[in-house]
Amino acid sequence: MTDFSQTRALFHLPDSITYLDGNSLGPLPLAARDRVARMMGEEWGNMLIGGWNQAGWYTQPRRVGDRIAGLIGAGPGQVVMGDTLSIKVYQALSAALSLRPERRVILSDSGNFPSDLYVAQGIARSRDADLRVVAPGEVAGMIGPEVAVLMLTEVDYRTGRRHDMAALTARAHENGVLTLWDLAHSAGAVDVDLLGVGADFAVGCTYKYLNGGPGAPAFIWVNPRHAERAQPSLQGWMGHAAPFDFDRDYQPAAGIERMRVGTPPVIALTALDAALDVWDGVDMAALRARSITLGQRFIAGVEARCPQLELHSPRDPARRGSQVSFRHASAFAVMQALIANGVIGDFRAPDVLRFGFAPLYNGIEDVDRAVDTLAMVLGSAMWQRAEFHRRGDVT
Amino acid sequence: MTDFSQTRALFHLPDSITYLDGNSLGPLPLAARDRVARMMGEEWGNMLIGGWNQAGWYTQPRRVGDRIAGLIGAGPGQVVMGDTLSIKVYQALSAALSLRPERRVILSDSGNFPSDLYVAQGIARSRDADLRVVAPGEVAGMIGPEVAVLMLTEVDYRTGRRHDMAALTARAHENGVLTLWDLAHSAGAVDVDLLGVGADFAVGCTYKYLNGGPGAPAFIWVNPRHAERAQPSLQGWMGHAAPFDFDRDYQPAAGIERMRVGTPPVIALTALDAALDVWDGVDMAALRARSITLGQRFIAGVEARCPQLELHSPRDPARRGSQVSFRHASAFAVMQALIANGVIGDFRAPDVLRFGFAPLYNGIEDVDRAVDTLAMVLGSAMWQRAEFHRRGDVT
Incomplete structure (x- = not known):
């Protein structure tokens, strides 16, 4: 059985961040x-x-x-x-x-x-x-x-x-x-x-x-x-x-x-x-099971605490890869605020927040931190400030 | 004026070799x-x-x-x-x-x-x-x-x-x-x-x-x-x-x-x-002039001391790049013996010895060493031994 707590140590991952963008660029092994x-x-x-x-x-x-x-x-x-x-x-x-x-x-x-x-x-x-x-x-x-x-x-x-x-x-x-x-x-x-x-x-x-x-x-x-x-x-x-x-x-x-x-x-x-x-030695079935656990926990957490977000991914894990997306009208600004608070996902126009779960280095603690941070950002004025700055940049 | 003795120091080149194969793979800067x-x-x-x-x-x-x-x-x-x-x-x-x-x-x-x-x-x-x-x-x-x-x-x-x-x-x-x-x-x-x-x-x-x-x-x-x-x-x-x-x-x-x-x-x-x-700062006309100096010196040296070799490149430097080739019926074996003696060129079938001159790191001393080593190899039994081993490998 793969011990995923061991595989995380094989990557260079700054302690200060939760990295949920491995679906775009994986971290440095x-x-x-x-x-x-x-x-x-x-x-x-x-x-x-x-x-x-x-x-x-x-x-x-x-x-x-x-x-x-x-x-x-x-x-x-x-x-x-x-x-x-x-x-x-x-x-x-x-x-x-x-x-x-x-x-x-x-x-x-x-x-x-x-x-x-x-x-x-x-x-x-x-x-x-x-x-x-x-x-x-x-x-x-x-x-x-x-x-x-x-x-x-x-x-x-x-x-x-x-x-x-x-x-x-x-x-x-x-x-x-x-x-x-x-x-x-x-x-x-x-x-x-x-x-x-x-x-x-x-x-x-x-x-x-x-x-x-x-x-x-x-x-x-x-x-x-x-x-x-x-x-x-x-x-x-x-x-x-x-x-x-x-x-x-x-x-x-x-x-x-x-x-x-x-x-x-x-x-x-x-x-x-x-x-x-x-x-080497990673069991793909175990990896997939862990990916599903992480994704389902994230969906449950976000839906419980962030009613402003709309699920943009299939709810059924059998119909989903290792990524979960949500929609928000100010998704760009929300993602900027999230990143500023150490949770790195990414934004896809016009209104998509993407979060990738890589079981080799992401665990429950990353999911929970992402949910906490999302709830905090959405419940504060942070993302509005980011939105304001963005529009200022554009005009 | 470019000082080519300074540019050589910017490369990792083992002291024991003369590298004349930069026309195939340049050395590590x-x-x-x-x-x-x-x-x-x-x-x-x-x-x-x-x-x-x-x-x-x-x-x-x-x-x-x-x-x-x-x-x-x-x-x-x-x-x-x-x-x-x-x-x-x-x-x-x-x-x-x-x-x-x-x-x-x-x-x-x-x-x-x-x-x-x-x-x-x-x-x-x-x-x-x-x-x-x-x-x-x-x-x-x-x-x-x-x-x-x-x-x-x-x-x-x-x-x-x-x-x-x-x-x-x-x-x-x-x-x-x-x-x-x-x-x-x-x-x-x-x-x-x-x-x-x-x-x-x-x-x-x-x-x-x-x-x-x-x-x-x-x-x-x-x-x-x-x-x-x-x-x-x-x-x-x-x-x-x-x-x-x-x-x-x-x-x-x-x-x-x-x-x-x-x-x-x-x-x-x-x-x-x-x-x-x-x-940065290399003058291409100066580089070209140095390349021609090296190539002409190599041709002159080889023709004076290695009558077994036949020039396979244009003699007129205006009609030649930064490489000089010679032909020899046992070119493969000759090149193996050369390499064994620290002069790295390469072989192209059926009978071509290639020598590239890269002015950024090759100088007169490389040309002279290559000529000396070629003359030594051709004047000894070295290349015949290499040829013998090669045929042994093939059959």
Whole structure:
């Protein structure tokens, strides 16, 4: 059984704050700081060019990918790291569309992160495909034989609403539709079982619940049944079957390796690799149970003491990720006042307060402090003062 | 006048070696190690999510880009950092092709780095365009009115041969052809004048002569006359006109900002930013003069003392970058023996020995040691022993 009181000590978290924004940027794992310092001094500094082989820099994208795979229900050799989430969305969506050449509809929803939609708009324009964006609740009903790819973010970045990945994937497959899941708010936050549900493609970032640091590399997973047929749109050096033969013609590497593009970002991958140490031995079911405990306690506490706030997340934890959102007409000002009092969540326009719960370092005491502080802020003139200052700034 | 004996002290370079492989991976600038440690502890660690604004992480891709701009003859606000060179080639080539919709030929040469050709092959296939790859000496004659984009790496990674960027750009423009220059082996190595020659697009990496570390972020430059019309193929969050409005539709940002894609790689950009401190006050003409002095001395020394080697680079320094290559039938073994004796260059199949000269930290003493060691290795049985071991490994 994971002892979550032990995992908290593995992070640098200033005592004066309660950090509930790990759904945006995870805190610094102490190991990441130390490992990067060592990598820079001992590997880059002393090995120089030799680091590529001696320190294993070349194979790092897949070794780290294997560690991520273990957290999302994927197998070894199925995940590779690199680039950013937008680029991995681009790769996965392009490859998926090429596997359904006779269809031209990309189906997504308005709960998707906007940049996933930007990527899809660009691809749709260049391929004369059609991007359909419907409300989250309408997705299932819109899956039909004209759809090539169903592209969804499992957990909504504003509301925390969680799609039923198993049911939607099953329905997609009944209609010959491929699925692409963005796990930005899922990886390290909820129990994901990609192989179990039989998903087709998945991508995600690592700077949220996986604590890889600002701008940490993204990941991509391709179900092994597609991996040898998926055609990379970004034909990069490191995705070549034999990069150091310097052939003039591109030959995709076997399996997921072809989704590598350029030279791996070694410093960033080293930080992420160290950050993943925290996950060794963590039982995802236990993590999920703790996440639900924290979220439910927060909802109960806020609803009991802060009637000014309206729940913006599903009440049923089975339909929610590891985040709880509330609405307030002056949400920006309320969040500013909260932060000034040491409780860090974040604001999303126009009126959303977001609170992420990361069981590795958040506990009951964080929930209670957040509730207390929210009640105090809302019951005082604090947020009105912040609102006043804000409007003063704007005008 | 730059004092190059002072700049050497800014790097971590083990005393026991002569490092002539900065054309592959530059050494560790001491400031990079220190700055990254500080960024991780004080910014990520203490500011947490607040680092995006308080520490200026969001604007880092352009601030660092401005520093690169100063080294390649570009202006402020014209260069942006991120991703890898392959991805920047993809962005630049896609955008350039879209500016010449009535043409369908991409012209490149066999001296280009293979992965640039891989990227172009992928784009050519998806757009039904035609990639023509000719010998470097034939490029000028192949520029005609059917060509949309001339895509070249200025300095050849094997031979160090340098194209005449001004003449080829002028000839391209006479024919209505856009130019895309890969500056991987140029930036920080030779005097590049993008605005002076009126080039259209340029890209490059920062882990070679710019010493940004393994897998450091790439850069892209778009001539201001195209920047507002260049259409991004990778429509990413950070390239949106208003990323934090979370609009559902993509609107490209003004100018070069639209070539940003995802969340910036903050740790890696911090290392690079610190690495660029070394360039403050460096006069590029003086750097180039020193590079030529080092290369010519190396050629003269090797030709005088190592008749077994055949010069594989242009003898005329005006036609050469900051690298000198020689050929030898057992080049791999010779390089292994050289490295074992503390002189680090590298090998490129089948028979090339490469030596890069980085004036910021290489001096006459490095050239002389390399010549002495080459002569010693070639005059002894060392390389034959290495060759014997190698064949033993292979069979």
